[in-house]
Amino acid sequence: METISTALSYGGTQGVYRHMSVVTGCDMTFAVFMPPHDRPVPVLWYLSGLTCTHANVMDKGEYRRVAAELGVAIVCPDTSPRGADIPDEADNWQFGSGAGFYVDATQTPYAENYNMYSYVSEELPALIAAEFDVDMSRQGIFGHSMGGHGALTIALKHPDRYKSASAFAPITQPSTADWSSGSLAKYLGDDASGWRQYDAVALLEDGYRFDDFLVDQGTADSFLESGLRPWLLEEACKNAGQKLTLRMQEGYDHSYLFVSSFMEDHLRWHMKRL
Amino acid sequence: METISTALSYGGTQGVYRHMSVVTGCDMTFAVFMPPHDRPVPVLWYLSGLTCTHANVMDKGEYRRVAAELGVAIVCPDTSPRGADIPDEADNWQFGSGAGFYVDATQTPYAENYNMYSYVSEELPALIAAEFDVDMSRQGIFGHSMGGHGALTIALKHPDRYKSASAFAPITQPSTADWSSGSLAKYLGDDASGWRQYDAVALLEDGYRFDDFLVDQGTADSFLESGLRPWLLEEACKNAGQKLTLRMQEGYDHSYLFVSSFMEDHLRWHMKRL
Numbered sequence: 001m002e003t004i005s006t007a008l009s010y011g012g013t014q015g016v017y018r019h020m021s022v023v024t025g026c027d028m029t030f031a032v033f034m035p036p037h038d039r040p041v042p043v044l045w046y047l048s049g050l051t052c053t054h055a056n057v058m059d060k061g062e063y064r065r066v067a068a069e070l071g072v073a074i075v076c077p078d079t080s081p082r083g084a085d086i087p088d089e090a091d092n093w094q095f096g097s098g099a100g101f102y103v104d105a106t107q108t109p110y111a112e113n114y115n116m117y118s119y120v121s122e123e124l125p126a127l128i129a130a131e132f133d134v135d136m137s138r139q140g141i142f143g144h145s146m147g148g149h150g151a152l153t154i155a156l157k158h159p160d161r162y163k164s165a166s167a168f169a170p171i172t173q174p175s176t177a178d179w180s181s182g183s184l185a186k187y188l189g190d191d192a193s194g195w196r197q198y199d200a201v202a203l204l205e206d207g208y209r210f211d212d213f214l215v216d217q218g219t220a221d222s223f224l225e226s227g228l229r230p231w232l233l234e235e236a237c238k239n240a241g242q243k244l245t246l247r248m249q250e251g252y253d254h255s256y257l258f259v260s261s262f263m264e265d266h267l268r269w270h271m272k273r274l
Numbered sequence: 275m276e277t278i279s280t281a282l283s284y285g286g287t288q289g290v291y292r293h294m295s296v297v298t299g300c301d302m303t304f305a306v307f308m309p310p311h312d313r314p315v316p317v318l319w320y321l322s323g324l325t326c327t328h329a330n331v332m333d334k335g336e337y338r339r340v341a342a343e344l345g346v347a348i349v350c351p352d353t354s355p356r357g358a359d360i361p362d363e364a365d366n367w368q369f370g371s372g373a374g375f376y377v378d379a380t381q382t383p384y385a386e387n388y389n390m391y392s393y394v395s396e397e398l399p400a401l402i403a404a405e406f407d408v409d410m411s412r413q414g415i416f417g418h419s420m421g422g423h424g425a426l427t428i429a430l431k432h433p434d435r436y437k438s439a440s441a442f443a444p445i446t447q448p449s450t451a452d453w454s455s456g457s458l459a460k461y462l463g464d465d466a467s468g469w470r471q472y473d474a475v476a477l478l479e480d481g482y483r484f485d486d487f488l489v490d491q492g493t494a495d496s497f498l499e500s501g502l503r504p505w506l507l508e509e510a511c512k513n514a515g516q517k518l519t520l521r522m523q524e525g526y527d528h529s530y531l532f533v534s535s536f537m538e539d540h541l542r543w544h545m546k547r548l
Contacts (some may be wrong), residue, residue, distance in 0.1 A: 007531040064534070
């Protein structure tokens with residue numbers, strides 16, 4: 001692991017790091033905020049949305065003040081493999097670079113690199129456990145948009161590992177959303193039955209459960225109808241008996257101006273459970 | 275004035291706007307955060323540093339939470355005129371675009387456009403007063419680096435207009451600092467006596483005073499010795515009987531990770547005086 005930068009912030013350390021990832025076959029960059037601490041701290045995973053890198057939430061997410069106060073590490077991975085050797089569609093913001101969708105691809109040529117599910121749920125956690133002063137028995141996971149959906153699905157599949165999960169404006173059913181179904185077909189093949197393990201609504205239908213979810217969704221989000229559709233998650237949770245706190249936030253959009261406004265609520269929600 | 279974007283944030287509105295500026299001879303972009311309010315609110319001017327636009331502090335400054343709570347508008351101008359017709363030195367980050375130094379240039383060809391002193395102290399305030407629900411009898415001014423220095427000098431020259439002034443890691447004596455003296459010569463000519471009205475230390479020597487200043491400076495700031503030198507301001511204030519609270523912040527650098535860490539302190543300092 002190589003340190004790209006570190007700087008003091010709110011008494012903690014905001015760092016950016018790079019390592020060679022086996023599962024994605026390329027160098028991966030990620031950000032870690034370590035709060036001031038004198039013992040191992042719990043870890044909160046933040047998964048970012050389409051087009052983002054580790055940097056968007058680091059720059060605009062406004063998590064450090066409360067994370068420093070509460071004593072929790074915030075880990076922000078990238079959203080896809082990247083580099084000259086990585087298959088990509090440069091003119092498609094919904095696929096390839098910046099659009100890993102937190103799946104393990106099965107299709108050629110993507111299966112070689114696009115394994116963000118294994119990356120964020122296995123490989124990077126092992127590195128974080130080895131390199132930082134964290135207590136891996138206390139992990140939570142959250143994210144925004146594509147990453148909010150990633151957090152929900154990964155929590156549903158690992159209810160014992162993560163003690164808390166929340167999302168800002170998550171995609172709820174990527175199998176049928178305009179902006180994701182085409183990408184799932186490329187990563188996972190045309191047989192949509194293979195997509196269900198990466199679809200929050202389908203996982204709930206298939207019996208996966210988590211303790212409870214917090215979801216914030218802005219009512220002025222321009223992707224509400226086409227990509228996000230929180231009512232699908234609400235319905236699936238209701239049918240499954242899955243606890244969900246869904247808050248429709250009047251007038252908020254899809255940007256980090258929305259995410260940052262409710263970041264503190266999410267951090268406090270997680271820390272009550274970590 | 276044209277609205278480029280607005281979004282709800284912490285219950286207030288973060289907007290970005292553009293207008294044709296007479297004093298800089300070009301379109302200028304600026305950001306305004308309006309807190310939730312039911313009467314005109316005080317205004318706090320934030321002047322940014324070298325290389326920045328209105329966007330850096332808007333993205334990374336973390337001012338909205340406290341500004342919403344305290345009920346103060348935050349106005350963030352650009353740092354220079356910009357555009358294809360504006361004289362510039364594209365390979366020089368200390369001059370031209372992003373480096374207006376809050377002076378009114380006197381030298382050809384810069385005098386036509388590089389009038390950021392008049393822009394931030396006269397033209398933009400008139401526009402803000404006309405277009406936003408603000409109380410212009412309650413104004414404060416602050417900024418970072420080049421903009422922190424701009425805030426100190428503008429406050430010294432208008433002690434009755436601004437009720438509060440503070441700075442993050444300001445340049446203190448641009449006339450003699452490595453990274454600014456060359457630029458002042460180009461904007462203002464080789465006769466350094468004309469630079470004194472744009473130099474905080476010189477203004478203090480020349481009898482200008484302000485109520486009191488708050489200055490935060492990181493001890494790990496890589497520009498401390500070459501560009502910033504807070505001890506020059508401290509000495510000048512001491513000699514002038516000027517009140518100054520200078521806080522050396524152990525281990526902090528020059529970035530917005532430093533600025534955001536102390537943003538709340540500055541906003542509360544200003545609001546006690548506004």
